[in-house]
Amino acid sequence: MSKQVELNIKVPSQTRYLAMIGQIGESLAFSLNNYQGNRRELAYHLNLCLTEGLTNAICHGNNSDPDKDVHITILASDDILKIRIYDQGPGFDISARRKTKAHPCDEGGRGINIILKLMDEVKYVQEDGVNVLEMTKSLH
Amino acid sequence: MQLQINEKEETVIITVEEERMDAHNSGNLKERMLQLFDEGKYQLVIDLTTVRFIDSSGLGALVSGFKNASARDGSLKLCCLQPQVRSMFELTRLHRVFEIFTTLEEALDSES
Numbered sequence: 085m086s087k088q089v090e091l092n093i094k095v096p097s098q099t100r101y102l103a104m105i106g107q108i109g110e111s112l113a114f115s116l117n118n119y120q121g122n123r124r125e126l127a128y129h130l131n132l133c134l135t136e137g138l139t140n141a142i143c144h145g146n147n148s149d150p151d152k153d154v155h156i157t158i159l160a161s162d163d164i165l166k167i168r169i170y171d172q173g174p175g176f177d178i179s180a181r182r183k184t185k186a187h188p189c190d191e192g193g194r195g196i197n198i199i200l201k202l203m204d205e206v207k208y209v210q211e212d213g214v215n216v217l218e219m220t221k222s223l224h
Numbered sequence: 225m226q227l228q229i230n231e232k233e234e235t236v237i238i239t240v241e242e243e244r245m246d247a248h249n250s251g252n253l254k255e256r257m258l259q260l261f262d263e264g265k266y267q268l269v270i271d272l273t274t275v276r277f278i279d280s281s282g283l284g285a286l287v288s289g290f291k292n293a294s295a296r297d298g299s300l301k302l303c304c305l306q307p308q309v310r311s312m313f314e315l316t317r318l319h320r321v322f323e324i325f326t327t328l329e330e331a332l333d334s335e336s
Contacts, residue, residue, distance in 0.1 A: 099246070099247045099248035100248055102244075102246050102247060102248050103244055103246070103248070106244075106246075106277070124308075128277070128308050128311075131277060132277075132279060132312075135246055135247075135277075135279045136279055136280060139246070139247040139279070139280075139281060142247075143247060188317060188318060188320065188321045189287060189290075189291055189321065190287070191284040191285075191287050191288050191291075192280070192284050194280035194283060194284070194316055195279070195280040195281075197316075198279075198280055198315065198316065201315060202315075
């Protein structure tokens with residue numbers, strides 16, 4: 085696995101940073117070497133998955149406490165792209181989310197399901213007392 | 225969120241003047257729609273011409289407006305979706321819930 089890009093970002097738990105982080109995902113999609121797929125689609129999907137993951141960490145994980153940071157790492161190689169988003173909240177059971185779909189008229193509950201549809205592998209685990217949402221996408 | 229509000233007969237046209245609808249700004253649209261419902265305006269058309277990106281929070285705000293309009297025997301229609309925004313409705317199957325029109329004129333001319 086040859087590494088191309090590694091990004092390490094911390095932002096306060098405020099939704100005003102969503103656009104900036106989403107934009108980083110879009111820019112990354114257009115910067116990858118050797119990607120043969122649809123870059124515009126990948127850009128939108130990365131923007132979306134970063135936005136959804138970050139919203140979850142800010143609003144549910146860190147309860148929008150601006151004194152708590154959200155830590156994001158993005159690792160891109162020739163083969164895969166791995167995004168990790170860390171939060172300090174109570175966590176949630178992602179396996180339960182896999183089994184449930186939002187009713188068409190539900191206002192919320194779609195964010196994690198969107199990530200599950202667009203990413204190839206999604207995990208939500210605890211590491212050293214911190215929750216980590218790990219999203220992996222194959223670049224083949 | 226920048227919103228432009230125009231009225232044509234019984235219908236209120238809300239033009240979203242943002243490139244993004246996400247958890248940071250979608251609450252404003254939801255609140256504005258609730259104000260309109262309080263004023264007795266139940267026929268809404270949301271023009272999404274300039275919206276390039278929508279996430280689950282943006283979709284949730286539109287679902288909220290749709291439910292509130294429907295509960296008052298009104299309607300909430302969408303028009304002028306960019307392809308990637310349209311794809312979000314398909315991904316979440318919300319294209320089966322909303323009436324979506326290509327142009328504002330088509331939305332205004334359609335029967336409620």
